[in-house]
Amino acid sequence: MKNTLLIACAGLALSLPARADSLPLPADAPPSFKAECGGCHLPFPPALLTAPDWKRVMARLDRHYGDNASLDETTRREIEGFLVRHAATRSRLSGAGDPPRLTRTEWFLREHRKVPDGIWRDARVKSASNCAACHTRAEAGSFREREIVLPGAGKRERD
Numbered sequence: 001m002k003n004t005l006l007i008a009c010a011g012l013a014l015s016l017p018a019r020a021d022s023l024p025l026p027a028d029a030p031p032s033f034k035a036e037c038g039g040c041h042l043p044f045p046p047a048l049l050t051a052p053d054w055k056r057v058m059a060r061l062d063r064h065y066g067d068n069a070s071l072d073e074t075t076r077r078e079i080e081g082f083l084v085r086h087a088a089t090r091s092r093l094s095g096a097g098d099p100p101r102l103t104r105t106e107w108f109l110r111e112h113r114k115v116p117d118g119i120w121r122d123a124r125v126k127s128a129s130n131c132a133a134c135h136t137r138a139e140a141g142s143f144r145e146r147e148i149v150l151p152g153a154g155k156r157e158r159d
């Protein structure tokens, strides 16, 4: 049992920072990342998706989940380079969808398995990609359990 736990933790550490509840913006993020990828939603943590997935996202910015997020080629390449540098390396962080979604990786679904179905559909959440609806300090890259507030359910009970 102890061994299983250690192996599980080591596996996560390979693809994510030591603490999965802290995903700050990497220091070498080009200003364009926040400016261009943080306007419509959170500038998502690069470590939550693999490099091939980020390339797929960045290759189809004109067809971006129903939106158009096209960029000039210089900026597009700068952001793609940054995302790929900090991308996850484990297949558990590989996302389903076209373009792939970080909210549909094995890792994300497992971390969020205890969220009751109805909450995802709550008008205040609307979509799993709306991280800040529950993670009150998501903008600061902090996803700690005690900072989670589930809309409609109030502060999360510690268990």
Ligand code: HEC
Pocket (backbone or CB within 6 Å): 036, 037, 038, 039, 040, 041, 044, 057, 061, 064, 065, 066, 067, 068, 069, 079, 100, 101, 102, 103, 104, 127, 128, 129, 130
């Ligand atoms: C014009 C608005 C807009 C811009 C700019 C934009 N996005 Fe998005 N993005 C969206 C929308 C809309 C969705 C779909 C949200 C949903 O379905 O919950 C989305 C979804 C995503 C997802 C999938 C989230 C999930 O559900 O897992 C990723 C990854 C993503 N965007 C990355 C980026 C990156 C990287 C950039 C910068 C190059 C960017 N976005 C710029 C509008 C935008």
Ligand code: HEC
Pocket (backbone or CB within 6 Å): 019, 020, 021, 022, 023, 045, 048, 102, 103, 111, 112, 114, 115, 119, 120, 125, 127, 128, 129, 130, 131, 132, 133, 134, 135, 143, 144, 145, 148, 150
């Ligand atoms: C509907 C509310 C909700 C939304 C939306 C949501 N989460 Fe979560 N998240 C949770 C809950 C609840 C947990 C599990 C906390 C626990 O049981 O430890 C969690 C866990 C996590 C963890 C693990 C924290 C740890 O302690 O290791 C991370 C990282 C995370 N979420 C990131 C995200 C990101 C990034 C997004 C947006 C793409 C997102 N979440 C969207 C509710 C949400």
